[in-house]
Amino acid sequence: MAHDTTLTPEEASKKQIRTIWKVAGLLAVVTLIEFAIAFSPVNQTLKIFIFVGLTIVKAAYIVGEFMHLRHEVKFLIWSILLPMIFVCWLIVALIVEGGSIH
Amino acid sequence: MASTITADTKINWGGGNEPFKASYGKLMMWFFLLSDAFTFSSLLVSYGLVRFSFPAFSGPGTFEFSHEWWPVPERVFEAFPGMHALGIESAPLVFVGLMTFILIMSSVTMVLAVEAGHRGSKEEVEKWMLWTIIGGLVFLGCQAWEWTHFIVGTEHGLTFQELINGEWVTRTIYGANLVENEYGPQPFADFFFFITGFHGFHVFSGVVINYIIFYNVMLGTYERRGSYEMVEKVGLYWHFVDLVWVFVFTFFYLV
Numbered sequence: 001m002a003h004d005t006t007l008t009p010e011e012a013s014k015k016q017i018r019t020i021w022k023v024a025g026l027l028a029v030v031t032l033i034e035f036a037i038a039f040s041p042v043n044q045t046l047k048i049f050i051f052v053g054l055t056i057v058k059a060a061y062i063v064g065e066f067m068h069l070r071h072e073v074k075f076l077i078w079s080i081l082l083p084m085i086f087v088c089w090l091i092v093a094l095i096v097e098g099g100s101i102h
Numbered sequence: 103m104a105s106t107i108t109a110d111t112k113i114n115w116g117g118g119n120e121p122f123k124a125s126y127g128k129l130m131m132w133f134f135l136l137s138d139a140f141t142f143s144s145l146l147v148s149y150g151l152v153r154f155s156f157p158a159f160s161g162p163g164t165f166e167f168s169h170e171w172w173p174v175p176e177r178v179f180e181a182f183p184g185m186h187a188l189g190i191e192s193a194p195l196v197f198v199g200l201m202t203f204i205l206i207m208s209s210v211t212m213v214l215a216v217e218a219g220h221r222g223s224k225e226e227v228e229k230w231m232l233w234t235i236i237g238g239l240v241f242l243g244c245q246a247w248e249w250t251h252f253i254v255g256t257e258h259g260l261t262f263q264e265l266i267n268g269e270w271v272t273r274t275i276y277g278a279n280l281v282e283n284e285y286g287p288q289p290f291a292d293f294f295f296f297i298t299g300f301h302g303f304h305v306f307s308g309v310v311i312n313y314i315i316f317y318n319v320m321l322g323t324y325e326r327r328g329s330y331e332m333v334e335k336v337g338l339y340w341h342f343v344d345l346v347w348v349f350v351f352t353f354f355y356l357v
Contacts (some may be wrong), residue, residue, distance in 0.1 A: 009221070016217050024210040031202055031351075038176065038195065038356050044158070048357050055352040059345055066213045066341045073123045080136055087143045094147050098154030 023065045030058050048095075056088070131335045135342045138304075142346050145300065146353050149293045153357075156287050167260050173286035175355045181251050198355050201244045202347065205305075208237025209344040212312075216337045219330025224319065227333060231316040234340065238309040245302050252294065253277045260284040294354070301350055304343050311336050 007015065034054055037047060064070035069077055122129055156172040159165050165174050176194035185193050211233040218226035255277025263270050275282050278291035285291065315336045324330045 013217065013221055017214065020210060020213050020217065024206065027206050028203065031199070031206075034352070034356055035195065035199060051352050051356045055348055058348050062209065062341055062345045062348065066209055066344075067338055073121070076122045076124060076129075076132065079122075080132060083136060084139065087140070087147075091143065091147050091150055095150040095154050098151040101151075101155035 019065065023061050026061060027058055030054050052092070125331060127331065127335050128338070131338045135338065138342065139346075142297075142300070142349070145293075145297050146349060149297060149353060152289045152293070156289075167285050169260075169262065169283075169287055171286065173290060175357075178252075178285045179248070179355060183247060195355055197244070197248065198351065201241055201248070202351050204237055204241050204244065205344050205347050208234050208241065209341050211237060212337045212340045216330075216334050219324070219333040222325070222330065224322070224325055227319050227324075227330060228316065231312060231319060231333070235309055235312050235316060238305055238312065238340075242302065242305055242309065245298065245305075249295075249298075252291075253279060255284045297350055297354060301343070301346055304346065308336075308340050308343050312340065 034051060037050055042050070063080075069080060124132075153172055157170070159168075159171045159174065165177055167173060167177070179198055180192040180194040182190070182193040182197045185191075211230045215227050215230035215234060218230060255275075259274045259276040261272060261274040263272050265271075275284050277284055278294070280292060280295065282288070283291035315332055318324060318332065319330075324332060
């Protein structure tokens with residue numbers, strides 16, 4: 001009945017390996033995009049926002065797929081994510097604050 | 103009713119529960135990594151604050167190194183081994199891009215080792231662990247080269263005037279250390295050594311731990327144990343090191 005959704009161990013393993021390479025390709029592509037933006041004449045503030053955004057995308061894929069967090073229990077996901085959300089806010093807040101010190 | 107409450111209490115508070123559905127070792131690795139992430143964020147937060155408290159170069163003319171303004175990263179990190187022999191003047195951020203690629207690839211081989219561990223395939227775990235270790239060592243080698251280049255400095259150096267004992271003295275400095283910095287304000291060099299150094303030390307310990315696990319895989323320790331979970335735990339650490347580099351790359355080399 002559920003034949004097409006349940007995979008044999010070999011098929012599951014093949015599927016996982018494919019996912020791994022897909023994520024690797026994605027990380028490489030995002031890094032190349034960052035390179036392209038670094039040398040393009042974009043406004044500096046906008047650049048920083050793009051870089052931070054793309055970095056969070058890369059971090060999400062590394063933590064979610066490579067570190068398998070996406071497939072863990074909801075409690076574990078949130079106990080790791082919640083503190084990091086505050087840290088991201090702190091980074092942005094102090095970068096803005098730094099601009100006010102001279 | 104009273105009996106149901108006792109039963110529920112037993113289920114939730116009697117122990118033997120796994121609310122996180124993860125083994126003790128893996129869970130503690132996650133919490134260690136979280137605390138380690140705090141340490142790295144404190145470094146990056148202070149870097150961000152100090153970096154933006156200095157003015158950026160605003161002309162006129164093309165960018166030059168000066169103690170007055172924060173350096174442009176693609177002008178500082180523009181060297182590649184052997185580029186002068188090939189007649190290339192500058193290769194901005196290419197070397198650090200290569201380093202990023204190496205570390206991401208070693209993260210991929212690590213996750214492939216974990217995947218092979220799930221299947222219990224000893225040979226494949228050995229193969230991918232070995233590639234991961236090689237990737238880590240190559241990265242460390244690249245960092246050693248990058249540090250050397252950063253410390254030695256450019257050929258022309260930075261010439262500036264300095265007030266010593268009431269007299270203006272013209273001086274030229276080459277490269278950067280914890281006391282002097284050719285590329286810009288002193289905190290730039292200090293943060294460079296601290297942040298990439300702290301990350302490099304993590305890579306180094308990761309390589310050592312990976313090697314210990316690799317050695318145990320070869321001895322068949324985990325095959326006898328019937329589980330390759332140790333590979334998973336060390337994998338978590340290794341991915342974290344890669345993750346930190348992604349942030350260092352953005353904040354230090356791109357922004």
